[in-house]
Structure formats: structure tokens, C-alpha cells
Amino acid sequence: MRVLIAGPPFFGLHYPLVPLAQALRSAGHDVLVATCGAALGHLSRAGLLTVDCAPGIDPDALYAQLEKDRRGRRPPAPGEAGAAPKGKGFSFFGDEMADRMTEIATDWRPDLVVHPPIGVVGQLVAARLGIPSVLHAVGFGHTSAHVGMVNNAMADAYERHGLTGPDPLAAWLDVGPPSMSTTDEPRRWFMRYVPYNGGAELPSWLFGPRSRPRVAVTLGTVQPVVDGISPLRGVVEAARQTDAEFVLALGGADLSELGELPGNIRPVDWIPLGALLSASDAVVHHGGSGTTLTALDAGLPQIVLGKGADRPANAAAVAGRGCGLVPEEPGDLTAELIDRLLTDDALRHNAREVAYEMAAMPSPAETVGRLVELARARAHAYGASR
Template identity: 45%
Template structure:
């Protein structure tokens, strides 16, 4: 069986699909990834088609957002009709730049099934054009089906150009949200979130159990590139007065805007969260779905400092389930960090949800289901 993965650009959308792609390959199936750029998927050992060579995806996003007539508040509007209109229009534009090369690759390679990230419209378009089944791969807590439909419906020009009227006749979906953290039914097939955060040569200290609590800190892969690093200034200032070790996993970002770091704060560069968190007591992060779910898998408590996109929704899910806290970045104080590290209720809830997702079907368990569609 040949499975084409079509993902929207950005590591937060590509990385959640990697574990399923690896499971399919391990079972003897062929996998091809179609996405803008594609370096990260190639680094994961996958064959990749760059569907938007030379395109500045960030500029496309900014242009699409600027064309919206209404102001949009990510903290309140994401999970609303206004959110469907706003976000659907932006991701329809992002999907549009990848359509033609994805269709061309698919017509040459002839997949039996198309798996696509849920904030992406190219996957269902390609599957419908080729007459093959499609599977939407969720990556967070939202009810992603309405958003996928909104994106697809807005791709009028692309669908007309390729003679596609509606969704593929055979369409399934994968839901990775822990059931106890959402107030909606499971969409399609539930699947355990198995973190993929990239590979790397680990420094020796990452594997060592520290003498005092270790707290990982990350802002994901986008925020550090758009000037959000200084949102951690208050956290770093608070950290210098605490008996804990803080690890800033900030990728290639220059930590100098945070000033001189105290002795108990380590700037670690790029460290895969799934490797770092097993020796940590907690994670402080921006609320990206991948960071949130990776912390859940590790069973650690979380402090979420949302900045935009779906991060407010993810922060609410964490706080509502009781496995973590949420705060504005400038309101972080010693009392908040102390509670994060010592509140037994938070730790108990984090362990419960880690146990919950461990019982869900693994990516390998879904391989026969996908093969059954072909």
C-alpha cells in the first residue's frame, strides 16, 4: 500500500503525523510526505516532495490574515463561527500554494490512501481527484472537522481547477485528544499521541536525574522567531530565587534578550522534549498542541502561557482537567511555580491522563484500519 501524507506547513502540523508515518513504514508500506519545505520530515527519514519551493509561507500567512475584514481575538474567537471564517480563510490560502504540486506528485506516485493534517485542504482535494480514501489526522483538542470543512469549502478556485466538487467518498479521521480533556465526542478513530520532536545527539545531563526539581521551558518552533522570547523575562527573574533547575529549550533562538541568566537557568538550545521531559517535574510552555500532548505523555505538570492561535483553547483544556495551570507571561511569580511543582492534585491529574492515553490505540494499531480502506 502507498500512503501519501499531505500536511500544512509548520512543525506543529508536520510532527504529529510522523509517528503514524513511521508505523506504516515499519509495517512494510510505502510513505511519501507532501508539504511546503519538508526538511524536517526528510530528517525524520521520510521521502518528501516540497510542494511550495521558494514560497515564503510566513508572508502568505501574513497576507491572508491582513485580508480579513474583522479584528480577531485568538483568546475568545477560535472556537466560534467567526473563528471558522477567519482561520478557514487563512489556511485555505496556505493550502492553495501547495495544491498543484501535490496533485502532480500524487498523479505520478498513485497513492492508495491520503492522510492529511486536519488544518489542510490539499489532502481531501487530492484524494477526491484520484478517487482514493482520505484520513484526517488530528493534532489537538479542538473539534477539527468543522475547520477542515471550512478550509476545503473556501478553496473554490483550486477545486474548480482540478474538477473536485466535494470530499472523498471514503473519509475517516484520527483523534489524538485525551477523551477526558474534551467536551465533545471522539472524531473517528482514537489514537495515542506518540511524541515526535525530532532527533538529536543528547548532552549527558539530559538523562541524569537532577538533585532538585527540573523545569523544562519552551516556546515551540514559531514564537521565538517573531519576537516572543522576552515573554519569558518574568519567569527567568522568578527562577533565580527558586530551588529548582530550569532548562530553556529554545532551539536556535539567541537567549541574550533575557539578560544574564542565573546559575539555575540553562540555555539548552534544541533538545527534543520527549527526551528532556522524563527527568523533569514540569513544563512551562506556550500552549502549542504538540508541547501540551508531549507533556501529557510524560506525565508532568504544566504551566501554559498562551500567546495566540489554538494555545488559549489548549491552556483551558489543561486547567480544566486539573493537570496544570495557565497564566499570562507577565503574571508568573514564585507562588505559581511553587504550586506547579508541589500541588499533589496537579501531579495526580497529570498521572491519570498519562495513564489514560497509554490505553488508547497506538499508531501501529491503526495501520490495519488504514490498509482496510485501500
């Protein structure tokens, strides 16, 4: 079987799909990742074959500028003056990739397309080729309504390819633990979230003896580029009053706006998040989908800042399950809140309970067989109709 993985150029949204891609390859299937931008290099280093579907553009710079232009402006409601007409919303670069990706897929002839929620260009390719498309969820903030909005932004691309819109999804892979799932989509399959955060040589201090708790702190891969690291000023001030070690894992971001750091803060360039959390006692983060799920898998209590994009939904899911805290305002991120994060037995118990729940879910390797049967059933039905 050949599987095309299609998605936006933000590698943090591709990383949750890497374990399934590797499971497919381990089972003998061919996998090709179609995207653009920096995601190409990150996914190539994961051992996957990639293809650039929008050569010549810099998606990170374009997205950062888009967010800066949009900051502080309330998005208009549908039908309101200033609302984007059909086909004019933001397609997360799906429109820019649609033609080249369809051309490549027509030549490569995949049997199945897998894509994240904002990678609906994969749905277009699947509809064009008459093959199943499978959505691989990446957090708690995406529903069929949200996917429909992104598909709406692809209206011009659908028209270019002689389509009126996407075919229904063949399956929806939900990697959230059932006790926290916020969707009830048709054809939903639960699948275990297996963290993938890239590889690295780990520093010797990571697993060495410790005399005090360790708090991992991260803002993911997108927020430092778009918004900077100012949300962490509260963490720095809280650290001055907390007997704990704080590891700032910010991917080499400029820390100068945080001022002089206290001695119990250790900034690092890059440590795969799963490895860092396995050697930590708690985590403070921005609320990105991959980070939230990796923290849940690690069974750690978490503080979720949860501002912008799908982060409020991820933060609400964590708070609702009782395994994390969500400050309402930046000033609420205090030493007292950090202390509660480290000492609240209920938070830690609930976090571990969720980790056990996730470990019992069907693995990506177990899901491969279901995907093969899905592709075979569609091929049989398509052949019978000809």
C-alpha cells in the first residue's frame, strides 16, 4: 500500500503523525510526506521521504507576518462586514500546495491519504484521485466544523481541479484519551498518541541525581516565532521564589527580553520534549496540541497558558480532567501556582491516570491493519463501479 501524508508546513503539526508513518513503513508500506517549508527538513531527518509542494515560498515568514497583521483585531463573524468570502480564508498554505501535490500524487498513485486537521489539501488530493482520506487529529481543538472552515478556504483550489468540495472522511483518528475527547465524529477511531519530538544526543545532566524538583518550560515551535517569549516573564519571576530547577526549552530563542535569569533556570537549545519530560516533575507550556499530548503521555501535572489558536481548547481539556492548571491572566502565574503544581496530589494522581489510559489505547502499529482494510474496501468498491 502507498500512503501519502499531506499537511501544512508547520513541523510541530506533522510530528504527531510520524509514529503512524513509521508504523506503516515497518509493516512494509510506502510512505511519502507532501508539504513545504521547514517541515521538509524535519521530516526527512525522521527517516521519511518528503516532497516540496510549494517551492520558493517561506511559510514561516509569511505566517508570522499574517499573525502580526491580525493581532489585536477581532475576526469578523460569517456574514459580517469584513468577513472573508468563500474561498478567501486562510488555507494554511493548502491552496499554494494543491496543484503541485495533486500532480505528484497522480504520478505516485497512493492508495490512501492521511492528513492533520488543517492539512485539508490532503482531502482535495484524495477526492481528485478517488481514494480514502483519513484525518489524524492532533489535539482537542479541532472538530468537523473547523475542518469545514479550512476546506472552505480551499474553494478556489477545488474549483481548479473540477471538484465541488471534499469527499467525506473515511476515518477520524482521535489520539486524545477517551476520558478527555471533545469530539464525536462519524467513523472515529481511537489511537494511542506516541510522542515524537525528533532525535538528539541527550546531555549527561538530564538523568543525573537531583536534589529538587524539575519543571520543564516550553512554548513549542510556532509561538516563539510569532509572539516571542514574553509569556514566560511570569515563570522567571516565580522561579526566583521557588525551590525548583526550571529548564527553558525554547529551541534557541533569544532570551534577552527575559532579563537576567536566576540561577535555578537552565536554558537549553533543543532537547526532545518527551525525553525532557521523562526526567521532569511538572511542565509549564503554551498549550500546543503536541506539547499538551506529550505532557499527558508523560503523566505530569501541567500549567497551560492556553492563548490563541487551538490552545484554549487544549487548556480547557486539561483543566476539566483535573490534571493541570490554567492561569486566567499573565499575573496569575505566580510562585504559589508553581508550588501547587508541584505539591497537589490530586493533580499528579489524575495526570498519571490519564497516562495509563493513553497507554491502553490501540497503537499506531495496531491501526495499520485497519487502514489497509479501509483502502482495500475503497479500491474494491471503486473497481466494482467501473
